[in-house]
Amino acid sequence: MSLSAALFLFICFVGRRHMHELPIEVIEQHVVKQSGGAYRIPKGALPSVNLVVAATSNEDYSWAKKDLKVPGMVVIPYIADNTSAPYHPQMNKGHEAMMYHQYFYDFYDKLPDISILVHSQSHSWHVDQLLDQSMIFSLNHLDLREVQQRQFLNLRVTWGFGCMAGAINTTRANEESGVLPEQKEMQEAFRANFNLYDIPEILATPCCSQIAVTKERILSVPKEQYKHHIDWLLHTPLEDSISGRTWEHMWQYLFLQKAIDCPLEHKAYCRLYHICFGGREQYDEYIELQQGAQKLDQELLRIKQLEGNWEAHRKEKEEAAKKNGEKDDEIKGTIEVEQKANNKMKLRLQEELDSIREAIRVRKEIAVVRGAVEVNRIAEGEDLYGDDWEPSADKAFLKEEDKTKVVTSTSTVR
Ligand SMILES: *[C@@H]1O[C@H](CO)[C@@H](O)[C@H](O)[C@H]1NC(C)=O
Ligand SMILES: *[C@@H]1O[C@H](CO)[C@@H](O)[C@H](O)[C@H]1NC(C)=O
Numbered sequence: 001m002s003l004s005a006a007l008f009l010f011i012c013f014v015g016r017r018h019m020h021e022l023p024i025e026v027i028e029q030h031v032v033k034q035s036g037g038a039y040r041i042p043k044g045a046l047p048s049v050n051l052v053v054a055a056t057s058n059e060d061y062s063w064a065k066k067d068l069k070v071p072g073m074v075v076i077p078y079i080a081d082n083t084s085a086p087y088h089p090q091m092n093k094g095h096e097a098m099m100y101h102q103y104f105y106d107f108y109d110k111l112p113d114i115s116i117l118v119h120s121q122s123h124s125w126h127v128d129q130l131l132d133q134s135m136i137f138s139l140n141h142l143d144l145r146e147v148q149q150r151q152f153l154n155l156r157v158t159w160g161f162g163c164m165a166g167a168i169n170t171t172r173a174n175e176e177s178g179v180l181p182e183q184k185e186m187q188e189a190f191r192a193n194f195n196l197y198d199i200p201e202i203l204a205t206p207c208c209s210q211i212a213v214t215k216e217r218i219l220s221v222p223k224e225q226y227k228h229h230i231d232w233l234l235h236t237p238l239e240d241s242i243s244g245r246t247w248e249h250m251w252q253y254l255f256l257q258k259a260i261d262c263p264l265e266h267k268a269y270c271r272l273y274h275i276c277f278g279g280r281e282q283y284d285e286y287i288e289l290q291q292g293a294q295k296l297d298q299e300l301l302r303i304k305q306l307e308g309n310w311e312a313h314r315k316e317k318e319e320a321a322k323k324n325g326e327k328d329d330e331i332k333g334t335i336e337v338e339q340k341a342n343n344k345m346k347l348r349l350q351e352e353l354d355s356i357r358e359a360i361r362v363r364k365e366i367a368v369v370r371g372a373v374e375v376n377r378i379a380e381g382e383d384l385y386g387d388d389w390e391p392s393a394d395k396a397f398l399k400e401e402d403k404t405k406v407v408t409s410t411s412t413v414r
Contacts, residue, residue: 047144048112049073052103054096055120057082063122067136070144074112077120078103094233095244096209101233104218105226111215114147118155118210126208128158129290130269130364135210141273147212150384152255155210157269162207163262163393168249170199182245185238189246190253192232200259202397203249217255262393263384271381274371275364279380280390286367289360296353303346310339 051073053061057080064075078099079085081092089102100117107115119126122135131138138155147153160166166180173187182189190199236243252261266283270276277283306313314335321331370376386392 046072047114047148049114049116049144050107050112051075051139052100052115052117053077053120054080054099054117056080056092057085059120061120061122063136067122067140069140070142076103076107090230091234093240093243094236094247095240097244097247098230098233100209100211100247101226101229104221105223105230108218108223108226111218113215114144114212115215115218116142116147116155116212119208126156126210128156130157130275131273138273141275142212143272143274146271148214151217152213152252153211153263153272154206154252154261155212156206156208157263157265157272158206159262159265159393162248163204164396166207167202167204167260167393167397169202171201182242182249185242186246186249189232189236189238189243190250192236193229193250194253200253202260203253204260204262204393204397205249205252206262207248209244209248209251211251213255221254260394260397264386264390264392267381267384270371270377271384274377275367276371276376276380277363277367278370278376282363286360286363289356289363293353293356293360296349296356300346300349300353303342303349306342307346 049070049072051064051068051070053064053075055061055077061075061077064077076087077085078087078089080089080095080099082088087103087106089098091098096117096119103115103117116139118135118139123133124135125133127133127135127138131141142155156162168180168183168186170187170190173184175184186203187199190203191197233243238246252258264280266277266280269283277286317335317338318331321334383390386395
């Protein structure tokens with residue numbers, strides 16, 4: 001405890017010292033503070049923001065109006081299955097992709113500076129664990145200036161679905177692919193949507209289609225093209241869930257013309273949500289702690305389940321022992337010993353889990369304090385897509401032969 005308190009003070013002190021060395025306009029960029037999050041605004045006028053919520057009529061999105069602290073944010077609900085709703089797609093088809101395209105089309109001539117497009121759930125696994133799987137936490141901590149800088153970004157940061165595992169290989173068009181049912185359809189979907197024959201081999205971006213994009217980027221695509229995407233979703237013979245999912249892998253291409261868009265996780269957390277662990281190593285340590293906690297949790301659950309079924313377990317043991325000809329009090333003795341050992345194990349695991357959870361909590365708190373200081377964010381967030389020390393996702397996907405090609409071609413130039 002005292003160690004973390006000391007660290008906290010150290011960071012505040014170092015942070016403050018650096019703050020004074022920063023030009024005043026940089027400090028002034030970050031004046032708005034609210035209880036629900038450390039909300040930051042760029043210098044100058046507030047960017048106008050639309051929050052587009054893709055919902056069905058029975059989904060509750062009232063959190064978007066109640067719990068968000070982003071000043072001036074306007075909520076635009078698109079209702080999939082109600083053509084009397086003020087905003088709705090032509091048809092309930094293609095999931096959120098249809099509604100996002102309909103929004104780009106409908107609002108093309110009256111866009112705000114930033115449009116954020118999300119699902120109707122306030123909490124879901126679609127949002128990263130570090131962000132409490134909460135869209136409310138995410139948006140209340142979102143740095144709009146970062147959105148303005150990057151122009152388009154995925155609100156999800158981790159690579160687990162969509163960037164490494166779950167990236168699409170478009171050449172696998174004839175293979176069954178249970179985990180990624182949309183993979184074998186991607187080649188056709190990409191061709192049909194972008195009228196391209198030569199399509200990228202790998203499409204990679206964090207999963208789940210919750211994105212933020214600037215007015216400039218939306219306008220960089222002709223209005224008629226959104227209509228084209230809507231028509232594709234309307235007429236494709238693909239199942240609804242599949243056609244919607246193909247778009248998870250295409251937004252980065254639509255807005256950035258990039259097939260692979262996977263910023264490094266710790267840098268992205270730091271720049272976008274102001275949660276800064278201090279570097280790759282510290283971030284990896286945090287992830288390891290989290291994985292450790294998950295393992296302990298499972299182990300503990302197993303023991304608790306055994307405890308819940310103890311009577312049945314005891315009877316089973318007794319009968320087996322009797323068959324082996326053991327004496328009654330001997331049997332009782334062994335079972336008692338087992339129960340005691342289990343109990344001890346449970347207490348030990350619980351203690352260990354509590355202390356890991358505390359370590360996780362403290363580390364995250366310190367990361368939030370570190371992230372509140374601009375210089376810390378600048379230091380950690382530089383080279384968002386990687387450098388010599390931390391390779392980018394693009395490099396990871398380059399095949400051996402391509403790497404040699406790259407080397408050869410640069411050496412020829414020299
Ligand atoms: C459809 O939208 C209209 C207009 O907002 C509303 O009055 C109506 O109750 C909605 N219908 C359903 C089934 O939610
Ligand atoms: C994509 O899939 C093809 C066919 O399975 C394979 O040969 C190729 O190496 C894959 N590409 C990458 C970059 O993994």
